[in-house]
Amino acid sequence: MIPPIVLHGLIYGGVAAIALLTLTAWGIWFERKFAGRMQSRLGPTMVGWAGLLQPLADVLKLLQKEDLVPAQADRTLYLLSPPLTVFFTLATVAVIPFGVDVAVANLPIGVPWILAFSGLMVFPVWTAGWASANKYALLGAMRAVAQGISYEIPMLLTALVPVIFAGSMNVNEIVRWQAEHHWIALWPPGPGLFAFVIFFLSCLAEANRIPFDIPEAESELVAGVTTEYSGMRFGLFYLAEYLHTLVASAVASALFFGGWNGIFGLPDGIHWMLAKTLTLFFLITWIRWSLLRFRADQLMRICWTYLVPASLALVMISALWVHYAPQLGPMWGG
Amino acid sequence: MSTANTVLLVVSALLALGGAVGTIAAARPLRAALALLVNIVALAGVFLSLHAQFLAMVQLIVYAGAVVVLFVFVIMMVGATGKVPRSPRGLATKTVSLVVMSVVSLVLVFGVAYVSMPAAHLPHGYGTVEGLGAVLFTQAAVPFELVSITLLVAVVGALAVARGRTPKEAAEARARRAAEGLEADARLAEERRISAEVSAHGGH
Numbered sequence: 001m002i003p004p005i006v007l008h009g010l011i012y013g014g015v016a017a018i019a020l021l022t023l024t025a026w027g028i029w030f031e032r033k034f035a036g037r038m039q040s041r042l043g044p045t046m047v048g049w050a051g052l053l054q055p056l057a058d059v060l061k062l063l064q065k066e067d068l069v070p071a072q073a074d075r076t077l078y079l080l081s082p083p084l085t086v087f088f089t090l091a092t093v094a095v096i097p098f099g100v101d102v103a104v105a106n107l108p109i110g111v112p113w114i115l116a117f118s119g120l121m122v123f124p125v126w127t128a129g130w131a132s133a134n135k136y137a138l139l140g141a142m143r144a145v146a147q148g149i150s151y152e153i154p155m156l157l158t159a160l161v162p163v164i165f166a167g168s169m170n171v172n173e174i175v176r177w178q179a180e181h182h183w184i185a186l187w188p189p190g191p192g193l194f195a196f197v198i199f200f201l202s203c204l205a206e207a208n209r210i211p212f213d214i215p216e217a218e219s220e221l222v223a224g225v226t227t228e229y230s231g232m233r234f235g236l237f238y239l240a241e242y243l244h245t246l247v248a249s250a251v252a253s254a255l256f257f258g259g260w261n262g263i264f265g266l267p268d269g270i271h272w273m274l275a276k277t278l279t280l281f282f283l284i285t286w287i288r289w290s291l292l293r294f295r296a297d298q299l300m301r302i303c304w305t306y307l308v309p310a311s312l313a314l315v316m317i318s319a320l321w322v323h324y325a326p327q328l329g330p331m332w333g334g
Numbered sequence: 335m336s337t338a339n340t341v342l343l344v345v346s347a348l349l350a351l352g353g354a355v356g357t358i359a360a361a362r363p364l365r366a367a368l369a370l371l372v373n374i375v376a377l378a379g380v381f382l383s384l385h386a387q388f389l390a391m392v393q394l395i396v397y398a399g400a401v402v403v404l405f406v407f408v409i410m411m412v413g414a415t416g417k418v419p420r421s422p423r424g425l426a427t428k429t430v431s432l433v434v435m436s437v438v439s440l441v442l443v444f445g446v447a448y449v450s451m452p453a454a455h456l457p458h459g460y461g462t463v464e465g466l467g468a469v470l471f472t473q474a475a476v477p478f479e480l481v482s483i484t485l486l487v488a489v490v491g492a493l494a495v496a497r498g499r500t501p502k503e504a505a506e507a508r509a510r511r512a513a514e515g516l517e518a519d520a521r522l523a524e525e526r527r528i529s530a531e532v533s534a535h536g537g538h
């Protein structure tokens with residue numbers, strides 16, 4: 001007999017994973033359309049109405065391609081890395097509350113869970129780069145790992161700001177607190193919004209998205225870590241990148257923008273979470289097709305000399321606010 | 335302990351053992367680092383099964399996310415392709431170490447199994463963030479702060495060792511070297527003059 005909690009996890013987890021993967025597939029479609037429009041092109045048009053079936057065609061194409069393994073490669077690690085990237089990204093989803101109290105697992109340690117798994121994300125990238133036995137892949141992996149562990153620090157610190165305000169590490173409790181009080185990004189003026197910006201930038205860096213996609217800068221590194229991968233294994237990396245972006249948008253909207261909480265007193269629910277997540281996803285796409293990438297050393301300087309001190313200051317300001325704001329009167333406290 | 339917990343404990347413990355063996359047995363350094371990662375993640379699973387949730391996550395963030403990554407970086411910097419040669423030690427050494435390690439492990443196992451522990455009475459909120467925080471900032475505040483200061487000293491030390499010269503220091507070092515060079519030139523000229531004088535007077 002399967003215990004109910006395991007059953008709950010299996011069903012909710014399965015539904016969430018399938019829904020997110022579907023959303024990701026059409027997220028890729030959206031991005032290609034959007035990029036096309038920004039560059040005065042049409043984007044995919046041939047498969048289905050407005051190219052809507054393009055993701056399916058892409059998956060079919062990738063599945064048919066030969067699954068190459070370089071002769072010098074460390075075979076086990078090479079084959080294991082792509083599925084692991086998707087696994088670690090999906091593991092984060094477990095604690096995100098999509099609807100009112102609807103999450104795969106309502107863990108009291110939700111925020112550390114998210115941070116732990118996004119920290120583990122660097123390993124499959126690194127093993128992929130190393131196991132490929134390719135200069136470009138290895139260089140890409142080193143850049144990705146350096147970037148990942150650097151940007152993890154401001155991400156970790158700014159994720160503490162909502163924790164301090166809500167007084168809980170349970171993501172659902174944080175959203176609930178925001179529904180009862182106010183969205184953390186909006187009030188108090190300053191720390192919440194800045195924390196969101198830094199968290200968002202760090203997420204972009206963790207997901208290797210422009211302007212932080214130096215690990216796969218094609219003009220320098222061919223395709224970075226994915227250079228040697230073909231077929232569906234490359235597809236998994238590609239999928240993981242978009243999935244990561246989507247999950248990061250979901251986490252940011254839960255932590256800073258009240259997740260499933262509706263605006264103007266409209267009923268709460270999963271539609272708000274979706275709307276907020278997709279808005280942030282749109283923002284990321286917009287950034288990607290508008291900006292250039294940073295140089296590797298600029299990337300590190302931005303993180304260590306600006307983002308880390310700023311996020312430390314934000315944590316302190318938030319703690320002071322929580323401690324002293326109630327004394328300022330009901331208007332200020334929260 | 336519920337069934338699910340027991341399953342988690344057993345699986346994590348076996349994985350941790352496998353990872354530990356892999357860490358010392360792997361021929362390639364990077365494989366060893368990866369086995370260490372498996373060991374650390376599995377230990378986080380053990381912590382989870384023992385109700386230490388926050389500790390499990392910290393284990394993942396700090397040990398897996400930072401310490402192992404550091405190892406990986408060092409290995410990649412000094413060259414990742416090499417293999418560790420097979421141990422040249424003889425059969426006698428291997429037998430002795432095997433016996434010693436078996437005895438130690440057996441003593442540990444029986445010690446844990448037979449020494450009666452006081453019945454584990456978990457206080458309310460044990461292993462949660464609140465519980466851990468309350469202990470850290472009341473009973474263990476001084477050691478906690480001391481540990482942070484130790485870490486700070488280590489960071490400052492590492493920075494002092496790793497940072498390059500400032501422009502001013504570099505200029506000073508250049509000036510010092512130039513001065514030393516001038517001195518050496520002067521000494522050399524003096525010796526040449528003396529030897530020329532000596533040979534001008536028909537040698538010794």
